[in-house]
Amino acid sequence: MVGYSEYLLENIDDVDLEEVERVVENIRRASHTATNIIDELLLLAGVRKQQVQSSRLDMAGILRQVEQRMDYMLREYGGEIAGPETWPAALGYAPWIEEAWTNYISNGLKYGGSPPRLQLGADLQDGKIRFWVRDNGPGIDEEAQAKLFAEFSRLDNVRAEGHGLGLSIVRRIIERLGGSVGVESERGSGSLFFFTLPAA
Numbered sequence: 001m002v003g004y005s006e007y008l009l010e011n012i013d014d015v016d017l018e019e020v021e022r023v024v025e026n027i028r029r030a031s032h033t034a035t036n037i038i039d040e041l042l043l044l045a046g047v048r049k050q051q052v053q054s055s056r057l058d059m060a061g062i063l064r065q066v067e068q069r070m071d072y073m074l075r076e077y078g079g080e081i082a083g084p085e086t087w088p089a090a091l092g093y094a095p096w097i098e099e100a101w102t103n104y105i106s107n108g109l110k111y112g113g114s115p116p117r118l119q120l121g122a123d124l125q126d127g128k129i130r131f132w133v134r135d136n137g138p139g140i141d142e143e144a145q146a147k148l149f150a151e152f153s154r155l156d157n158v159r160a161e162g163h164g165l166g167l168s169i170v171r172r173i174i175e176r177l178g179g180s181v182g183v184e185s186e187r188g189s190g191s192l193f194f195f196t197l198p199a200a
Helices: 002-011 017-049 059-069 071-077 094-111 166-176
Strands: 080-082 117-125 128-134 181-185 191-198
Touching: 002 017, 059 071, 059 094, 071 094, 094 117, 094 128, 094 166, 094 191, 166 181, 166 191
Parallel strands: 080 117
Antiparallel strands: 117 128, 128 191, 181 191
16 A cells, blocks of 8 residues: 555655556455454454354344445455345354444455356254355365465465455354354355354
8 A cells, every 4th residue: 555655645646546556446445355354363362252142133134234244345356145035043243243244244255257147044953053154266175165264375376365264263253152153165166155153
């Protein structure tokens, strides 16, 4: 961001509007990336130390917040999100669950199809509620799936915008709340990322 802004300041009289727009867009992207990295690090520190009390979740309300946060990405990628009108009642800590959904949905937008189409849902599994995001992307092979939730793991160094913390933070969050995470995917048929929570 510093480099781009210095370039504009030093060459402001010589660059046309199209070039200014390109540079400002790069600054915008870099600022979102930096903000996401800082937020992830702060969240990771909080998950390790913070003591939280689980309570009944308003999942519809949480997802409204997530979609508001994701508005810029939905517009950038031309993405669509669909989900049920009502959600089963689960126990958790709302701020952490908002971050889990945000991570799954942002990954679905970045790595999904062109354009990305995300389906959200929930079902009962082994006495817990499984919440999930299904994308229309290229899918992930088994070897890569095994590494997804490890810290500092990234599938695609060219397209990824974070530093590999996101999915490992989701795993820490959900495990702290008594649940588990996972992925179901095959090459060529999209991916389904899920987390489970105790039923309310």
